[in-house]
Amino acid sequence: MEKQEPRVVRLTKDGFDIAITQKAAYTVRGVVVGRENYHSGWNSLISPADVALCWGKLAENGAYKRLKWSQGNRWYFWRVGEEFGYNNDFIARHSSNNHLIPATPNLVKAVKSLKEGDAVEMAGHLVDVTAVRKAENYFWNSSVSTTDHGDGSCEIVYLTQVKVRGKIYQ
Numbered sequence: 001m002e003k004q005e006p007r008v009v010r011l012t013k014d015g016f017d018i019a020i021t022q023k024a025a026y027t028v029r030g031v032v033v034g035r036e037n038y039h040s041g042w043n044s045l046i047s048p049a050d051v052a053l054c055w056g057k058l059a060e061n062g063a064y065k066r067l068k069w070s071q072g073n074r075w076y077f078w079r080v081g082e083e084f085g086y087n088n089d090f091i092a093r094h095s096s097n098n099h100l101i102p103a104t105p106n107l108v109k110a111v112k113s114l115k116e117g118d119a120v121e122m123a124g125h126l127v128d129v130t131a132v133r134k135a136e137n138y139f140w141n142s143s144v145s146t147t148d149h150g151d152g153s154c155e156i157v158y159l160t161q162v163k164v165r166g167k168i169y170q
Helices: 059-066 088-093 105-111
Strands: 007-013 016-037 049-054 068-072 077-078 095-102 118-133 136-141 155-162 167-169
Touching: 007 095, 016 068, 016 077, 016 105, 016 155, 049 068, 049 105, 049 118, 077 095, 088 095, 095 105, 095 118, 105 155, 105 167
Parallel strands: 095 155
Antiparallel strands: 007 016, 016 049, 016 118, 049 095, 068 077, 118 136, 118 155, 155 167
């Protein structure tokens, strides 16, 4: 992740004035372990889906298939039996939940086409988001580390490119 001068994308949707502030350039490569679409909540106006990924030794030889992955309420989860060989810290350091804000309608289609097991590269910017509607303030802040875990550890990505199944979407 490369730090950058903040660039702000502003938009208005359903009465919300939204500011998306870019914090750092971001590229992640991994295997899709889950995708969850969202239709409710103010942030679903800009982020219609979350994509959970794994990489490294967790992705090698299909090791991730030995875990049970799930998503809900903008979180991702895994369950594993005792015989797996890697602990929760290892799994957290080799996976992430990405809240995606597609920059174009073409990217919305690309994100919604992602399936479990797809090898993917996603590029864009880690962002903080603020929104105002009728004097109510909302915020959503991205982590800038893929090694953290717990509340606030998800990456919020202003998505500008997806590479999957031999195609590049922008």
